[in-house]
Amino acid sequence: MSGQPFQGEAAPRGRVLSFDQVDDVFVERWDRLAERACPANPYFEPAATLAAAAHLPDGHRVRLLVVEEGQQFDHLTFLLPVIDAVRYRRVPVPATTTWRHAHCFLGTPLTVPGAGAATWQVALDALADADASPWLAIDLVDVDVAAAAREGARRSGRAVTTLETVERATLERRPVDDYVQTCFSARRRKDLRRRWRRLTEELGAEPSLVDRTDVDTALEDFLRLEASGWKSQVGGALAVRPGHADFFRGMCRGLARRGRLQMHSLQTDDRVVAMACRILTPDAVFEFKIAHDDALSAHSPGILLALEQVRGFHATGRRFVDTCAAPEDATQNRIYPDRRRLTTVLVQLHGRRGDWAVRNADRIQAAVDRIKRGRERIGQLTRARAVACEAELLQSRDGGSRESIA
Template identity: 35%
Template sequence: MNAVTAIDTGGGHAPAPDALCAIATATQVEIAALGDPDAAFAAEWDALARHVAEPDAFAERWFAEASRHLAPPDMRLLRVRRGGQMIGLMPIVPATRYGRIPLRHVENWAHYHRFLGAPLLRQGHEVAAWTAILSALDATRDAGALLHVSGLVEHGPVHRALVDAAQALGRPCDTVHRIERAMLATDLSPDAYYAATVRKKKRKELGRLRSRLLEQGVVETRRLTPGDSLPDWIDAFLALERAGWKGAAGSALACTPETRAFFRDVVTGAHRAGKLDMIRIDLDGAAIAMLVNLLAPPGAFSFKTAFDERLSRFSPGVLLQIDNLQLLARGDIAWMDSCAVENHPMINSLWGERRAIVRVSVPLAGARRRALFTAARALEQGAAALRALRASRPVPTVESDA
């Protein structure tokens, strides 16, 4: 494990000599580089994930280790212990701009392929962990004016605990952005959920598309089994995604060495941890649609999907999502986060529930920090009000002489 270091927000100051901040007699926070977790720290991390307040595959060790391919050099890890037990873990990075505002602060680190940003917090210790994190950043010279946290499940145990911790410290926890994305949450069987959620007319149309696809050759839906070659499935997914519009745009995972290695390590790590589910539709033995799910019972996350765009007239990606409903039959999965953009037309038509994801900001201690936070929020709210005003104005019409 790398030596513990002080957080450095890029302000050019020398690191503080002692990065171990005593928050209370029994609670300590370490601010350290990720490095290669030694056996003891890896065991602590995995134990924390087993007793986490909120299931989050993106905060587990195997995902974090894979994410090192994408990590900036100044990323640090906050490790919170209480009474010798790990109760919190969160990657952070320094930032010099808050939106368009030049303002030094600290953010949780959540890259483009990480669809939640919450820390891992031990169940029953959520408020204590957040209090320790805020107090540690308060005491860190270069932490800037505020803590900005993205990717929190609104009103989930982690979000609620942050609000409570901030309130106890006499400071606000402002929601500065909010989206809703599709979610599957039900105690129904797969078939019953499909019938209850998708309109009858749409179900008939999708049935016709599946029949037309069956006319093209041998069609088979398969889930990854212990007898399958995981590297072959990974290669098939990367090739399928790169063959479509993402490849043409240069945004497919296979387009850069870093994202390709990240994806391979995520899938391999999830498989090793027993947290991987992959499903595909094959036509004459070749994959035409694939989906990667990351499991965090009782939940799951629809991580990545790809389909053969040459066969888009049969909607193989939609058909795969219907087949994927069988994941509910496992018994240990009660919900799935789509990880999709807000108002995604395809998944919104198949999944009936919604999950709100928020970004929040909390000022750090000190009069100057609070003044900077207040000014930044005023500018942020003013800009939002101006955008809303512009959006509400009617579009001018041009009269025709006809």
């Protein structure tokens, strides 16, 4: 189904649902959509979204934008979690945005294969009818999905623009298993072999990559490992943020029940060096979370874990690995040679304010960026001037001391 009804079927229906309206029957339809979705997005599947709504801040304010088809509207063909915001990217106009919480690394909606502009048109019309917000920010979606959204908006006569496009590190399947040679230079491989030897010496045994099937124990081991390091000190570890550890447990257990969770541990018999939590879809691996023992940081345990995972990628049969890393993550960009292009699309829902926000968001963002760069430059000059003044003061004191001695 692709937004056009088969002969004798009702036209597609768009709705905006609260979680109070989500029952077991709807979740079953949601699961079926997630299994068929192209492209896949595990962050918007029931296991992830329901756990996030139950445990993370603002989860109670999230709604589901859906499109349904069939005589009884019992086929879910589109789903996107959305939330209202006072503003988006400094634009002083209330907006509805894709709900991307702190642990959601992809904003592409769940859609059936072939869903295109017609489906988006139904979804946007439904959101406009239900929503007081003048505009919608569709954040961090695949570029082909964004193209369908733009066309759907144009068909409804809505202002639409692309705010930005970014690329993040991925690893795509190749005909032959040469990923280690592709991802790591000869010099880097030599350095990692040295680090592996020294890590083995410090541990007193050679570590190995273990696929942890003891899910509950593995989750608790991961939470403890992450909380023992620098993330805890800066308040970023799951275990030190209220509700976030419960979200992690709930999401991962839900994924594990469907065979979609993979917990990797680089370890010896008595010590865990590094761990990775990964989400599996039929054609992809999503790198969700990683943690390592900070006491072993000199040996680059996270990189050594990534090396072992790259070694095993070809055997998975999957099409690609999505690192889910920030576009500016230099470490991931060095390791993984391929890129996934993601974009943000802005759509007017109704009214002049929505039209103004969509047409001026890029200018406002550019102005904010210029101000930020200016402040950073002023800060750099101020610090440089302070250093120069301190040097002059020390020099004058030193000169005065020498004169008095003379």
